[in-house]
Amino acid sequence: MDLPSFLWLWKIAAWSMGLTIAAYVVLATTGWFVFRARKARRRRVLLKSIHQTVGVAIVGLVLLLLAIGIVGTLGHYGSLGHSVHLVAGLSTVVLVLLSAWSSTQIAPRRPWARTVHVSTNVTLFFVLAWVSWTGWSVVQKYLP
Numbered sequence: 728m729d730l731p732s733f734l735w736l737w738k739i740a741a742w743s744m745g746l747t748i749a750a751y752v753v754l755a756t757t758g759w760f761v762f763r764a765r766k767a768r769r770r771r772v773l774l775k776s777i778h779q780t781v782g783v784a785i786v787g788l789v790l791l792l793l794a795i796g797i798v799g800t801l802g803h804y805g806s807l808g809h810s811v812h813l814v815a816g817l818s819t820v821v822l823v824l825l826s827a828w829s830s831t832q833i834a835p836r837r838p839w840a841r842t843v844h845v846s847t848n849v850t851l852f853f854v855l856a857w858v859s860w861t862g863w864s865v866v867q868k869y870l871p
Contacts, residue, residue: 737866740795743788744862750785751855754778758848782827789823792816812861819858822851 757778764771796816800807807813826847832840 736795736799740792740799740862741866743792743795744859747785747788747792748855748859750781750788751851753781754785755848755852757781758845779830782830786823786827789820793820810861810865812858812865815854815858815861818854819851822847822854826851 757774761771761774761778764774793816796813797807800809800813826844829840829844829847833844834840
């Protein structure tokens with residue numbers, strides 16, 4: 728396929744990545760406040776609800792980015808694996824899904840789940856930076 732026919736796809740990817748980073752910041756902020764409220768034994772229903780809603784949104788955004796990456800790369804090159812961005816992207820997807828799964832496991836009887844959730848999200852900070860950097864270098868190939 729022609730590169731210009733894919734420009735709309737790259738625009739969606741750019742917006743999705745921007746929203747993913749914004750969602751990550753919101754999740755880190757609300758997660759911090761949920762932690763502080765839990766330690767102070769205060770109610771945190773609304774805060775948790777916001778945190779969970781944005782968490783679902785980031786899962787959807789990352790899966791959308793995965794689909795765009797696969798469709799765009801296959802459409803342009805005919806195969807995958809043309810840069811390290813594939814590894815960075817798949818790492819991001821795995822970490823986001825691990826974070827989402829571990830969040831559903833958090834309970835008083837499973838203290839390990841909170842540790843996995845928080846550790847995964849700290850790692851996700853660095854992987855989001857990596858995938859952003861490699862994504863920017865991929866985008867440079869498509870610009871005139």
